[in-house]
Amino acid sequence: xxxxxxxxxxxxxxxxxxxxxxxxxxxxxxxxxxxxxxxxxxxxxxxxxxxxxxxxxxxxxxxxxxxxxxxxxxxxxxxxxxxxxxxxxxxxxxxxxxxxxxxxxxxxxxxxxxxxxxxxxxxxxxxxxxxxxxxxxxxxxxxxxxxxxxxxxxxxx
Amino acid sequence: xxxxxxxxxxxxxxxxxxxxxxxxxxxxxxxxxxxxxxxxxxxxxxxxxxxxxxxxxxxxxxxxxxxxxxxxxxxxxxxxxxxxxxxxxxxxxxxxxxxxxxxxxxxxxxxxxxxxxxxxxxxxxxxxxxxxxxxxxxxxxxxxxxxxxxxxxxxxx
DNA sequence: TGATTTTTGTTCCATTTGAAACTATATAAT
DNA sequence: ATTATATAGTTTCAAATGGAACAAAAATCA
Numbered sequence: 001x002x003x004x005x006x007x008x009x010x011x012x013x014x015x016x017x018x019x020x021x022x023x024x025x026x027x028x029x030x031x032x033x034x035x036x037x038x039x040x041x042x043x044x045x046x047x048x049x050x051x052x053x054x055x056x057x058x059x060x061x062x063x064x065x066x067x068x069x070x071x072x073x074x075x076x077x078x079x080x081x082x083x084x085x086x087x088x089x090x091x092x093x094x095x096x097x098x099x100x101x102x103x104x105x106x107x108x109x110x111x112x113x114x115x116x117x118x119x120x121x122x123x124x125x126x127x128x129x130x131x132x133x134x135x136x137x138x139x140x141x142x143x144x145x146x147x148x149x150x151x152x153x154x155x156x157x
Numbered sequence: 158x159x160x161x162x163x164x165x166x167x168x169x170x171x172x173x174x175x176x177x178x179x180x181x182x183x184x185x186x187x188x189x190x191x192x193x194x195x196x197x198x199x200x201x202x203x204x205x206x207x208x209x210x211x212x213x214x215x216x217x218x219x220x221x222x223x224x225x226x227x228x229x230x231x232x233x234x235x236x237x238x239x240x241x242x243x244x245x246x247x248x249x250x251x252x253x254x255x256x257x258x259x260x261x262x263x264x265x266x267x268x269x270x271x272x273x274x275x276x277x278x279x280x281x282x283x284x285x286x287x288x289x290x291x292x293x294x295x296x297x298x299x300x301x302x303x304x305x306x307x308x309x310x311x312x313x314x
Numbered sequence: 315t316g317a318t319t320t321t322t323g324t325t326c327c328a329t330t331t332g333a334a335a336c337t338a339t340a341t342a343a344t
Numbered sequence: 345a346t347t348a349t350a351t352a353g354t355t356t357c358a359a360a361t362g363g364a365a366c367a368a369a370a371a372t373c374a
Contacts, residue, residue, distance in 0.1 A: 017177060092340070249322085
C-alpha cells in the first residue's frame, strides 16, 4: 500500500478533523453561550443529565469523555447557576447523584432543538445515502482510533 | 425532511467529531511530544514551515487556524528551543520571516514519517474507495460549516 | 506634507485547563 | 478487628489559552 511522503497540513487528516470539529463546536457554542451563559463542558453535562437523570460524577465523566476534575468544575458552576442539584447517596457516602433543576430542564429543552437544528444544517451538506455512509465510516474510524490508542498504551506499559 | 427530536450525545455529530479529533490528535502528539518536547501548536508551526519556509507570523496564522497570539508564543518557544530562526524583512519593518534551523529541519524530517504513519494507520479502517468517498464528504462538510459560520456572523453584525 | 487608519506583532491580565496531592468513604485481605 | 488497598471527588498549583490594550511600521488620504 503506497503512502504519501510529504505532509500538506490542509490534507492531513488529524488537522482537518481538528479544524472541522472546532468550527462545528464553536458554531454550536455561539448559540447557547450567549443565550444561557454556559460553556461547552457545562452544556455537555446538561445534555447527559437530560438524557439520564441521577448520574454520579464518575458516570458522567465516563459518558462524556471529560476527566473528573472537569466534571467537578462543571458541576460547581452549574450548581451556582442553579441548573443542577446534588443529592448524596444513601448507599455510598462518597458519591452524589446529579439532576437538572427546573431551570436546568428548561435550558435542556431549549438547547436541544437548537443543537439538533445545527446538526441538521451541517448534515445538509450530504444527501441521505451519503449521510448513512458517513456515519458508518465515522464509526469505523472511531473504533480504529481507540484500538490504536490501546495498542500504544500497551506498548508504553 | 424529518429531524430527530431527542439528543443522544454519543450520536451527536459535534460530539463525535470532537472526541474523534481529540483522540487522533493526542495519539499523534504522544509520539512527538515525548520524543522532541514540542506541543501541538509548535508541531503545526514546524510542519507549515517545513512545507513553506520563510512565512511570516500572519501567514502562518492564516494557514494553520491559529490566532496571532498563539503564533507569537509558538514562535518564541521554538526560537528558545533553537528549532526556528527569525530574520526581519527589509521590505516591511513590521514583519519577519521564519525558517527552520538545521535542528528544526531534523525534527520535521523525523516527525513527518511518524505523522504520516499514524494517518495511514487510521485510514486502515477504510478501504480505498471508502477513503476517497470520506475525503469528498469531509470536504463538503468543511465547506458547509464555513458557510454556516459566515451566515451566523452576518446575522449578528 | 501631515493626519488618520490599517496592519503586524507583542504584552498584559484574567480565565481555563491539567496533573498531582489530598480527604473521605468503601472494599479486601489477613 | 486491623491494616492495606481502591474508589469518588475536591483542592491546589502551574501551565496553557484568549481577549483587549498596546507599540511600531505602513498605507491611505486630505
